[in-house]
Amino acid sequence: MILSLDEKITREQQKQLMERLEWMGLHAVLLEDQGKPGIAIVQGGDALVDFSQFKALPFVEKVAAFTHPYKLASRQVKPQKTVISVKGKTIGGEELAIMAGPCSIESEEQIFSSARIVASQGATFLRGGAFKPRTSPYAFQGMGEAGLQLLQKAGATYGLVTISEVMDASQIDLVANYSDLLQIGARNMQNFSLLKQLGRVKNPVMLKRGLSATYQDLLMSAEYILNAGNPHVILCERGIRTYETYTRNTLDLAAVPILQELSHLPVIIDPSHGVGIRRFVTPMARAAVAAGADGIMVEVHPEPTKAFSDADQTLSPEEFTVLMQTLREIAPVLKRRV
Ligand code: PEP
Ligand code: MN
Numbered sequence: 001m002i003l004s005l006d007e008k009i010t011r012e013q014q015k016q017l018m019e020r021l022e023w024m025g026l027h028a029v030l031l032e033d034q035g036k037p038g039i040a041i042v043q044g045g046d047a048l049v050d051f052s053q054f055k056a057l058p059f060v061e062k063v064a065a066f067t068h069p070y071k072l073a074s075r076q077v078k079p080q081k082t083v084i085s086v087k088g089k090t091i092g093g094e095e096l097a098i099m100a101g102p103c104s105i106e107s108e109e110q111i112f113s114s115a116r117i118v119a120s121q122g123a124t125f126l127r128g129g130a131f132k133p134r135t136s137p138y139a140f141q142g143m144g145e146a147g148l149q150l151l152q153k154a155g156a157t158y159g160l161v162t163i164s165e166v167m168d169a170s171q172i173d174l175v176a177n178y179s180d181l182l183q184i185g186a187r188n189m190q191n192f193s194l195l196k197q198l199g200r201v202k203n204p205v206m207l208k209r210g211l212s213a214t215y216q217d218l219l220m221s222a223e224y225i226l227n228a229g230n231p232h233v234i235l236c237e238r239g240i241r242t243y244e245t246y247t248r249n250t251l252d253l254a255a256v257p258i259l260q261e262l263s264h265l266p267v268i269i270d271p272s273h274g275v276g277i278r279r280f281v282t283p284m285a286r287a288a289v290a291a292g293a294d295g296i297m298v299e300v301h302p303e304p305t306k307a308f309s310d311a312d313q314t315l316s317p318e319e320f321t322v323l324m325q326t327l328r329e330i331a332p333v334l335k336r337r338v
Helices: 009-025 051-055 108-119 145-158 169-178 191-199 215-227 255-262 271-275 280-290 316-335
Strands: 001-005 026-031 039-042 060-064 084-086 089-093 095-102 125-127 163-164 179-182 205-208 233-237 267-269 295-299
Touching: 009 026, 009 039, 051 060, 089 095, 089 145, 095 108, 108 125, 108 145, 108 316, 125 145, 125 295, 145 163, 145 169, 163 169, 169 179, 169 191, 179 191, 191 215, 205 215, 215 233, 215 255, 233 255, 255 267, 267 280, 271 280, 271 295, 280 295, 280 316, 295 316
Parallel strands: 095 125, 095 295, 125 163, 163 179, 179 205, 205 233, 233 267, 267 295
Antiparallel strands: 001 039, 001 060, 026 039, 084 089
16 A cells, blocks of 8 residues: 655654554555655555555545555556666666676686676676576586675776676675675576565665566565665566577567566666577667667676586677677667667
8 A cells, every 4th residue: 555645744754654554563665766755555554454544644645555466666656767876887777787797707817808898898787607506516506705706806997886696595695795786596586585685785686587487476576675675676587488499598578668667676688598599699689778678688708608607698709899889879769878
């Protein structure tokens, strides 16, 4: 339930109202970001209490029911888009968030050379996994903390904002200590105990869509993080499983306008995992920007064929250069920039 409040309400009166709602056994969240003050009652408000009780509360002008099961992620509580800022770079703003780098951090030389390529082309986010979710237990599992240290060093050297995956709740503080953004992988999208723990860090979290998750499933998972107290959530479409086997996954670009309509959270497209075939990554990255995505995540490696993981879908420095050149031309049509 959403309560719209009288603009004249003071901070102290808002606090008193919140205390009263909590006393009524409800879990309420202050909405300060929509031009007009409001309160979202995210838990306990729908079944237990009737509307008229809320209308009788001081400063309450209007009472509305939620139209979707996700609440804090919905446009209903926040009509305007969320713009996330990290170290002066934004995700969801006019500038596209271009996240690029290797699938896995492999060595100092590899991550530094990747960072140099990424920065030289004007991208602002450096990706690299230190904890890797591999289908086979015998495949390279990532460098762990040593890799995170290298990622942090490479990011700082080239002025790039970093992003790295957290696979388990026990890794949250470690990854959050070295990496600016945390990535939750597709296989963990519905690891609810992990999602709940992400409320304790300040780092923005990029949540990747699960292999068989609907938009609503993805938004409900985002809701877990928001409800846990971390408002900096980014949604990422990275392809879903369909009957098509030619590509690694089926990249669902309809996710861009649909998620942006349903939610205020930024939407990033990952065409690398989305198609899994190097030569199709660039066209799909262009299409993602043309569809209005807030940014892209692509895998880039100084020598893609030698990559420890996801070699087949990783762009070479030359391919990444061409991609960035064309994105620079496409972006202004959408009133965005690179
Ligand atoms: C990755 O980004 O390298 C990754 C493992 O992604 P996903 O969780 O989308 O498979
Ligand atoms: Mn990968």
